Amino acid sequence: MASVAKEWREIPGRYNLQGTKCENCGKIYFPSRSFCPKCRRDSIGKMTPVKLDRKGFVYTFSVVHEAPDCNNRQKPYAVVMVKTSDDILLSGQLVDVEPENIEIGMPVRAVLRKLDADGPAGIIHYGFKFVPDY
Amino acid sequence: MDVGIVSYGAYVPRYRIKPEEIGRIWGVDGKAMGKGLMIYQKSVPSPDEDVVTIATEAARDMMARVPDVNPEDIGAVYVGSESHPYAVKPTATIVAESIDATPAMTAADMEFACKAGTAGIQACMGLVGSEMVEYGVAIGADTSQGAPGDALEYSASAGGAAYLIGTKNIIAKINKTLSFTTDTPDFWRREGQPYPLHGGRFTGEPAYFRHITSAAKMMMEAMETKPEDYTYAVFHQPNGKFPTRVAKQLGFTPEQIEYGLLTPNIGNTYSGAVPLGLANVLDHAKPGDRIFVTSYGSGAGSDAFDITVTNEIENYKRENAPTIERVLENPVYLDYGTYAKYKGKILMSE
Numbered sequence: 079m080a081s082v083a084k085e086w087r088e089i090p091g092r093y094n095l096q097g098t099k100c101e102n103c104g105k106i107y108f109p110s111r112s113f114c115p116k117c118r119r120d121s122i123g124k125m126t127p128v129k130l131d132r133k134g135f136v137y138t139f140s141v142v143h144e145a146p147d148c149n150n151r152q153k154p155y156a157v158v159m160v161k162t163s164d165d166i167l168l169s170g171q172l173v174d175v176e177p178e179n180i181e182i183g184m185p186v187r188a189v190l191r192k193l194d195a196d197g198p199a200g201i202i203h204y205g206f207k208f209v210p211d212y
Numbered sequence: 213m214d215v216g217i218v219s220y221g222a223y224v225p226r227y228r229i230k231p232e233e234i235g236r237i238w239g240v241d242g243k244a245m246g247k248g249l250m251i252y253q254k255s256v257p258s259p260d261e262d263v264v265t266i267a268t269e270a271a272r273d274m275m276a277r278v279p280d281v282n283p284e285d286i287g288a289v290y291v292g293s294e295s296h297p298y299a300v301k302p303t304a305t306i307v308a309e310s311i312d313a314t315p316a317m318t319a320a321d322m323e324f325a326c327k328a329g330t331a332g333i334q335a336c337m338g339l340v341g342s343e344m345v346e347y348g349v350a351i352g353a354d355t356s357q358g359a360p361g362d363a364l365e366y367s368a369s370a371g372g373a374a375y376l377i378g379t380k381n382i383i384a385k386i387n388k389t390l391s392f393t394t395d396t397p398d399f400w401r402r403e404g405q406p407y408p409l410h411g412g413r414f415t416g417e418p419a420y421f422r423h424i425t426s427a428a429k430m431m432m433e434a435m436e437t438k439p440e441d442y443t444y445a446v447f448h449q450p451n452g453k454f455p456t457r458v459a460k461q462l463g464f465t466p467e468q469i470e471y472g473l474l475t476p477n478i479g480n481t482y483s484g485a486v487p488l489g490l491a492n493v494l495d496h497a498k499p500g501d502r503i504f505v506t507s508y509g510s511g512a513g514s515d516a517f518d519i520t521v522t523n524e525i526e527n528y529k530r531e532n533a534p535t536i537e538r539v540l541e542n543p544v545y546l547d548y549g550t551y552a553k554y555k556g557k558i559l560m561s562e
Binding site: 201212 | 226258259260261262264265268269297298301306309310312542553554556560
């Protein structure tokens with residue numbers, strides 16, 4: 079079972095693609111970082127929240143046939159790297175499309191879906207997945 | 213002060229199943245069943261969809277159409293459903309977080325069988341009209357349940373729509389709302405039970421028809437209107453047959469209810485049904501159009517609304533989100549086995 083507190087901390091990123099931007103060098107990080115590994119101490123106090131564009135395109139993908147329990151009702155399923163319109167690479171699941179119809183370069187958008195649940199009594203984890211953006 | 217709809221958004225999952233496929237499994241003439249109910253296919257949520265995800269999609273489309281509205285000015289979020297994923301833990305907080313409306317706002321989940329969405333619209337009208345909040349969000353959404361083999365399995369589907377209620381830049385003014393409510397046990401689901409039970413034919417005359425016709429007549433009497441004064445009408449649609457019959461009883465024509473009747477194509481989306489029907493009407497509406505709306509929730513009650521579309525709809529960015537017609541394009545049809553897997557009807561090891 080995942081930590082409830084950890085899940086809660088990740089809500090801004092998982093629901094609304096909130097990352098951070100280093101105001102020193104301009105680099106955007108997702109998931110959020112409190113510190114820019116490039117600017118190091120110069121980034122202290124200069125990491126600001128930034129929301130990524132929910133639209134992008136498939137940069138690359140892979141089809142998963144051996145699924146973890148949380149996805150065993152959706153297999154085979156695709157995991158994708160998506161380049162958002164603000165040029166950030168994100169990884170996630172691509173749903174609502176048959177794997178044979180996925181193409182590199184196809185436009186997609188992030189939507190909120192169930193990722194997993196801590197059994198029938200635990201919390202439900204929601205977060206972004208991608209769907210084709212027709 | 214005029215109170216009305218500032219924006220709306222709608223969502224229906226992409227999967228469908230036809231009544232003949234359900235009937236094939238249970239030894240029933242599904243095609244005849246579908247014809248009797250006037251339901252030719254119903255929507256099915258994918259395994260990773262529930263009321264939270266459906267309500268969020270609808271609410272995000274609603275906000276996309278009003279880019280000038282600051283989500284922090286939303287003072288209330290109500291999600292009406294009878295299939296909230298949690299028994300205790302609000303759907304509304306997750307949706308509110310997903311549209312950046314938190315934290316200076318109130319939120320709650322509502323339940324009144326199929327009319328919890330319109331009950332939310334009424335609550336928002338009160339808050340907005342009394343200037344307690346600037347905007348209120350009311351959502352009706354469901355991933356409704358029907359026991360395997362039960363008549364409900366041919367109709368219970370999934371979908372929802374979201375409404376931003378306010379006083380500024382309203383695309384549709386709500387001239388009046390009123391309700392007709394009694395204790396009528398026509399359909400219920402006890403705490404912890406996976407599927408609802410219903411009173412069979414008892415769900416008709418003393419329940420659906422009595423409440424809808426009473427609320428509708430009260431509204432037309434209060435507004436001194438007749439059916440022909442309205443461009444469109446939307447009635448609750450547990451199947452295609454009931455709203456068609458109630459419209460006729462009240463004196464509305466098939467043309468008036470055409471856009472507001474989605475159930476034949478998507479099934480009964482319960483709390484989402486009237487909000488989705490109204491969304492399809494608004495997709496086609498022009499300034500000056502008058503819309504008559506009456507929802508129904510088992511248990512039982514009806515909320516009636518008299519609505520006039522304003523000139524503001526000409527400036528409204530409807531194109532920023534897909535219309536219902538677009539949402540319903542390219543469905544994927546499931547066989548019963550896949551449907552049962554998607555709906556979690558197959559017992560799996562934890």
